[in-house]
Amino acid sequence: MSEPLGIGLIGCGTVGSGVARLLTQESERLATRAGRSLVLRRVAVRDPSKPRAVTLPAEMVTTDIAAVVRDPAIPIVVELVGGTSLARTVVRDALAAGKHVVTANKALLAAHGPEIFAAARQAERTVCFEAAVAGGVPIIRALAESLAANQVTAIQGILNGTSNFILSAMSEKGMSYADALAQAQKLGYAEADPTLDVDGSDAAHKLAILAQIAFGVVAQPAEIERHGIDTIDALDVRYADELGYTVKLLAEAWAAERDSPTPTVALHVAPVLLRKTDMLAQVRGAFNAIQVVGDVVGETLYQGPGAGMMATASSVVADLIDLAVGRAQKTFAVANLWSGGTSRFSVVPSDKVRSRFYLRLLVRDLPGVLADVCQALADQEISISSVIQHEAVEGHPEQVVPLVIMTHTAETARMRDAIATIDRLAAIVTPAVHYSVDD
Numbered sequence: 474m475s476e477p478l479g480i481g482l483i484g485c486g487t488v489g490s491g492v493a494r495l496l497t498q499e500s501e502r503l504a505t506r507a508g509r510s511l512v513l514r515r516v517a518v519r520d521p522s523k524p525r526a527v528t529l530p531a532e533m534v535t536t537d538i539a540a541v542v543r544d545p546a547i548p549i550v551v552e553l554v555g556g557t558s559l560a561r562t563v564v565r566d567a568l569a570a571g572k573h574v575v576t577a578n579k580a581l582l583a584a585h586g587p588e589i590f591a592a593a594r595q596a597e598r599t600v601c602f603e604a605a606v607a608g609g610v611p612i613i614r615a616l617a618e619s620l621a622a623n624q625v626t627a628i629q630g631i632l633n634g635t636s637n638f639i640l641s642a643m644s645e646k647g648m649s650y651a652d653a654l655a656q657a658q659k660l661g662y663a664e665a666d667p668t669l670d671v672d673g674s675d676a677a678h679k680l681a682i683l684a685q686i687a688f689g690v691v692a693q694p695a696e697i698e699r700h701g702i703d704t705i706d707a708l709d710v711r712y713a714d715e716l717g718y719t720v721k722l723l724a725e726a727w728a729a730e731r732d733s734p735t736p737t738v739a740l741h742v743a744p745v746l747l748r749k750t751d752m753l754a755q756v757r758g759a760f761n762a763i764q765v766v767g768d769v770v771g772e773t774l775y776q777g778p779g780a781g782m783m784a785t786a787s788s789v790v791a792d793l794i795d796l797a798v799g800r801a802q803k804t805f806a807v808a809n810l811w812s813g814g815t816s817r818f819s820v821v822p823s824d825k826v827r828s829r830f831y832l833r834l835l836v837r838d839l840p841g842v843l844a845d846v847c848q849a850l851a852d853q854e855i856s857i858s859s860v861i862q863h864e865a866v867e868g869h870p871e872q873v874v875p876l877v878i879m880t881h882t883a884e885t886a887r888m889r890d891a892i893a894t895i896d897r898l899a900a901i902v903t904p905a906v907h908y909s910v911d912d
């Protein structure tokens with residue numbers, strides 16, 4: 474067996490503690506898989522006195538990140554602090570010091586992928602990031618290695634465990650949004666700033682990474698249109714349920730005009746109504762699932778725990794094993810990610826994407842209102858498939874009724890134009906709510 478491989482851990486919170494546990498408690502199994510021992514040498518944290526989910530010798534723990542990064546007995550640095558500021562410095566310094574880097578930081582890669590990968594190539598070192606997308610689900614390897622013979626044509630994924638946990642708890646247990654979010658935080662699923670989870674940003678970061686691997690595009694997170702679950706009304710979860718649908722936060726990439734010299738890909742994150750029988754609709758709790766369509770293989774589905782201590786540690790440690798074996802270095806060199814080369818695909822807005830729509834309005838219960846709403850849809854050539862007018866909203870000062878309209882397939886841009894007209898109608902009480910419906 475080769476000589477032991479030293480590992481430095483920067484950050485020992487939810488994920489870091491899981492990694493430290495695996496490295497210290499399963500060392501024999503890991504050594505067999507890696508062909509050499511993986512030895513945790515140093516751990517940098519902000520507050521060494523904090524209780525942790527792993528017991529480490531006091532002399533292993535430090536607040537001095539630079540000392541860990543520069544330690545000559547540490548050829549691999551694992552960045553698990555999160556965020557895009559300190560983490561960026563840690564990764565840059567580690568690469569400059571000749572270390573390989575393993576990270577679970579999707580926000581960092583989505584924002585600074587080109588810079589980080591250029592630094593890695595210059596230093597002739599490797600950056601591994603399986604844990605950055607979908608926690609314990611090996612989607613990075615699936616896309617970069619197992620589907621390498623394909624041109625991916627579509628990706629549809631539940632990529633944020635916290636949002637999926639909240640939506641499941643609200644629809645299955647009738648839990649309030651605030652209670653479900655608090656529980657997701659307690660279980661270690663949420664980001665340090667949970668706004669990133671619930672406003673769709675975290676899923677957009679992950680989609681940007683998948684889009685780089687699948688389409689070669691560099692999509693800045695800000696360019697990805699996103700809507701989160703933070704604005705979802707429990708009313709719509711209930712109406713969707715009555716109609717036979719489940720609301721899921723989906724990150725989607727749709728390729729178009731693939732055979733033209735200038736193919737496009739539309740990227741967006743939004744709540745979507747899925748039929749309850751759909752495979753993605755049945756993904757519950759903090760689980761993630763990603764459906765990838767390849768032009769050779771057809772439809773494939775990857776599913777598993779998308780967040781949490783040990784699930785995420787599983788992916789981080791798999792990266793460490795791949796580095797120890799030398800597999801990761803080879804894939805890294807060939808995949809040439811964020812290399813500055815131009816992609817065949819260009820990122821376009823989602824306006825042209827076609828789907829059915831769920832439209833929910835709160836309207837004053839007056840003659841002619843339904844006719845006006847229908848006219849606005851007709852003017853955009855949007856055909857209605859069903860209309861349900863619910864009973865008046867209890868406790869509302871006026872005679873206000875919810876109107877739920879399901880449409881046939883329409884272009885997103887046309888639906889938006891119709892909604893702009895509808896929102897200007899005098900009888901509309903609050904802005905229209907609309908979600909794509911995926912049958």
Ligand code: NAP
Nearest residue numbers: 484485486487488518519520553554555577578780781785
């Ligand atoms: P976390 O629990 O907040 O842990 C962050 C760690 O970084 C803590 O140990 C903290 O030290 C340390 N740290 C923060 N600032 C520091 C500083 N200035 N100096 C030294 N150490 C510092 O975060 P996490 O949930 O483990 O997430 C880590 C990364 O994994 C993030 O990029 C996240 O997006 C990603 N990720 C998380 C999950 C998940 O399920 N949680 C899943 C996939 C990916 P103290 O402990 O002393 O405060």
Ligand code: HSE
Nearest residue numbers: 633634635663664780
């Ligand atoms: N906060 C993230 C989530 C962690 O809930 O999915 C996994 O990346």
